[in-house]
Amino acid sequence: MQYLNTRLKPVASALVHQLQGPRLLRSAPHLGATAFQRFIATQTSSTGPLAKVAQDFAPGQVVHGFKVKEIRHVDELSATAILLTHERTRAEYLHVARDDTNNVFSVGFATAPTDSTGVSHILEHTVLCGSRKYPVRDPFFKMLNRSMSTFMNAWTAHDYTQYPFATQNLQDFNNLRDVYLDAAFHPLLEPMDFYQEGWRIERQNPLDTSSPWTFKGVVYNEMKGAMSDPGSLFATKAQQALYPDGTYHHVSGGDPSYITDLTHADLVAFHRAHYHPSNARFYSYGSVALKPQLEAIDRTLAPFAPQATPTADFTNRLPDGLHRVITQGPLDTTVPENRQTKLSLTYLTNSTSDLFETFAVGFAARLLLSGVASPMHQALIDTNLGSEYAANTGYDPFCPTSSLSIGLQGVDTSEQALVEAAIRHTLETTAKEGFPTKAIESVIHLIEMSHKHKTANFGLSLMQSVSTGWFHGLNPIDLMEITKNVTQLRGELAGGPFFQTLMRKYLIDNPKQLVFTMEPNRDYNAQMAAEEEQRLVAKVSQFTPQDVAHWTDVGHDLLKAQNNEKQDLSCLPTLQLADIPLETKRVPLNHTSVQHCPVQWHVAPTNGLSYLRAINTVDHIPSDLAPYVPLFCDALTMCGTHTRSMADLERDLLLYTSGVSISHHLSPDSTNFDQVEQGISFTSHCLDANVPRMYQLIQEIVQETDFGKTDRLKTLIVGNASGLWNSIADSGHIYARTLAMADLSPLGHRANVYQGFDQLALLSQLTAQASLSDVATKLKQLSILVFNQTSLRAAVTTSDNSVSINQAQLDQFLQAYPRLSDATTTPPATDKFSPTLGRKQFAPMPFATNFSAQCFRTVPFTHDDNPKLQLLSKLMTTHFLHREIREKNGAYGGGATFSSQSGTFSFYSYRDPNPFSTVEVYRKAVDWAAQRTFDDREMTEAKLSLFSDIDAPVSLYQEGMTYFVSRITDDMRQKRRDAFMRMTSADVQEAAAKYLANPAQASTAALPSDWETKAV
DSSP states (O other), X not given: OEEOOTTTSOOOSOGGGTTTOSOOOSOOOSOOOOHHHHTOOOOOOOSHHHHHHHHHOOTTOEETTEEEEEEEEEGGGTEEEEEEEETTTOOEEEEEEOSOSSEEEEEEEEOOOSSSSOHHHHHHHHHTTOBSSSOSSOHHHHHTTSOOOSEEOOEEOSSEEEEEEEESOHHHHHHHHHHHHHHHHSBOOOHHHHHHHTOEEEESXXXXXTSOEEEEOHHHHHHHHHHHSHHHHHHHHHHHHHSSSSGGGSOTTOOHHHHTTOOHHHHHHHHHHHSSGGGEEEEEEESSOHHHHHHHHHHHHTTOOOOOOOOOOOOOOOOSEEEEEEEEEOOOTTSOGGGOEEEXXXXXXXXXXXXXXXXXXXXXXXXXXXXXXXXXXXXIITTTSSSEEOTTOEEEOSSXXXXXXXXXXXXXXXXXXXXXXXXXXXXXXHHHHOOOHHHHHHHHHHHHHHTTOOOTTHHHHHHHHHHHHHHTTOOTTGGGOOHHHHHHHHHHHHHSOHHHHHHIIIIITOSEEEEEEEEEOTTHHHHHHHHHHHHHHHHHHTOOHHHHHHHHHHHHHHHHHHHOOOOOOTTXXXXXXXXXXXXXXXXXXXXXXXXXXXXEEEEOOOTTEEEEEEEEEESOOOTTTGGGHHHHHHHTTTSOBSSSOHHHHHHHHHHHSSOOEEEEEEEEOSSOTTSEEEEEEEEEEEEGGGHHHHHHHHHHHHHHBOTTOHHHXXXXXXXXXXXXXXXXXXXXXXXXXXXXXXXXXXHHHHHHHHXXXXXXXXXXXXXXXXXXXXXXXXXXXXHHHHOOGGGEEEEEEEOGGGHHHHHHHHHHHHHTSOOOOGGGOOOOOOOOOOOOOSOEEEOOBSSSSEEEEEEEEOOOTTSTTHHHHHHHHHHHIIIIIIIIIIIITOOSEEEEEEETTTTEEEEEEEEESOHHHHHHHHHHHHHHHHHOOOOHHHHHHHHHHHHHHHTOOOOGGGTTHHHHHXXXXXXXXXXXXXXXXXXXXXXXXXXXXXXXXXXXXXXXXXXXXXXXXXXX
């Protein structure tokens, strides 16, 4: 369950909007596939489900209470869409028939907020806490272990809420659909669930009446974390400034300052008004038959009569003129205080009801902002006016009136006027000159190529892409069709200066503009803590004896319910072990060599695309060079070459390929996790016709990158430092786990060097460094060390008729690939890793929430006890940690996870109000698991949950990558599968006692808020 802040984690409102994709959180130094490509993917067409729709349905026909409004085949998606309306209640239904067994279902409601109490978000949580037909605590979480779903979640966007799931099993589909429908239309909405998921006042220790009162609640603490994330805070406040009132002025996820004003009665009333069929949208996708779904939903809707749809205030009342709003935010202690201003210039643009206009403005935004060749990147990022784009930068089509924001973070306080002037000057210049033809063609090329790109999560992505427009009254089938917009765009471009006119209309001459600025305040977090304390004191000071008794009873009753481990779950549907396939899925691979380079071939129907992945391994990377590996990978797609700029190179990359993504490679040996393969990996894909250009461009990057361009390095370093720091507020549990793992194994140590606090420390140091000539030298040394034909292996996924062209081009590529000379042999290894056990580390963070982790070093992948630990992590999370960390403690998330390849068993908590108490919970969890006997049902459920992960569908280009990257064979996976099937309670109990019982063998890390640390 999640609060979806669409300014930061947008789910596209229509495929026509995907040119912009998600908000540009970073300056995107690498050239990986843009997000909008992931939303458009097609598979080989089939006459199966498509023909069935055409055969069984016709416009005007009524089937199980639903009238068919429209049937349309969407050629570019190899899908047939059917739009229906429930005659009695007016509920809408969209079914997309496609030859895909990863079937999707969702029910959603328009839930526009009228305040910032987070009622829609808290309702999203409490709806899933028990229903009329399934009156158990948290059926949502219980079903995670009774299902083989490939996806289960719920989310709250600006003005709607959705409950989607995906599964490949038809019985599972029916089970989950029934649970979701009953939860949505007949939830229990018990007060205790509201107090647990929303907010409550409780003693810090519910059993100690002398302990102080405090605010608790899952959503309350989640939103404290979200609102202390500087990027999220900036985007939220900027939107509130853009919308002075109405729906989009309110924080749909809830502002902690207002969440505590919400009552249980408000929650129930909101459900009664909004969770009604007349306000509902149903969605299904895949090869699942439609008629049974219509029958089941009609049966659910039978008791309901039509009712008035709640109204929403979508009007933007920002007066004409230039508006300036200045606010304050938290201080980043790793960056100079005078370089922490965030600033954006926002224009209200077009009505999103005009699909082509939305497509065109999004296209222009993509040209303006994305990639190193874009005008704004060159004007703002390359000039070091700021560290990277502000969090709200990009085209926002998620409100009925769209907007375009251009902003920076890491701005010098004295240079705000320069930033604004640079934005306006760049817009003026572009409005006069337009965009290069090559840039326009590269975006169109990416759109056309993305139609052929197969992904595993297409149905969910499609649902997400049409939802906003659908909830705003647009035809969702119209929102699926992009090709017609590309055709119209080509016509407009042929007719004159199309983009110049568009930019003048919506940007240069736009009467509604907002300059939003957030300045750093050293005392911001302390002020937020003081505000919370004052709000708490104000409520407690008004307590009557009855209030004290009420909240005391709430704490006791919740604790009693949370401790009630044994529940009658017989009402919940479930799959059985027999539903788990006994055999692992095997991918046919062919292994050859080209120029002595091992090559893995996966021949499959790729829709005219060829995929390349290559790994260059290095026996040993000297300790003085190792920290620079991530920077080296990014520099390869940021610096350009000795003969041309990165902007020029990028245009060719996007005109002929998907781009090139380069990253570090770390893979432990399956029999000994103290042996780690390391190096770099690069990936790309292209149309078969462009295979020669793809190999040529990669060769150009490998052999000709100019690391001496220190101005480019400076831009990259500043952006990476800012991006890494900003990601901690949203992913602190990962950083805590990485910090703890660094003590346990070579893999953990190197992961912290590459992507943890060690990397952040290095980037912070380099940001302040005047000269980067020594950095350029190190990167050149890495280039000589890494790019070595004798340690290269490649994997190619392509169709039958394109194997020969790939083989020929790979042969030419390898003939020219660098080779190590005798004078540049790899230096011998001198730094030996030794585990450091029992250490506790704390890294105070300037956030209003906390994270923690504890990690144990166990056994490698092939060890017989390794799978026992993986199943143990599922059992501990479900039956102990979820209750203790989330329900009792009020953290947004927490549990146990096991990395089978690294042999690391990890506990973690996410947005946790009491991280130090949680560390004690970890110890209790081990004692509990070692002593508890799990019954057959619990073991079966844990295995179902485990196999839903193992058997989750993967995108075609990812098939076979487990072996290519980690050398884990299908036989090894089958042996592991067999072990899971026969595993007993005694096996996991023994594993808990054997590997986790001694805290002195663990490494612990916490990322507490800075005032939490002071309290300790």
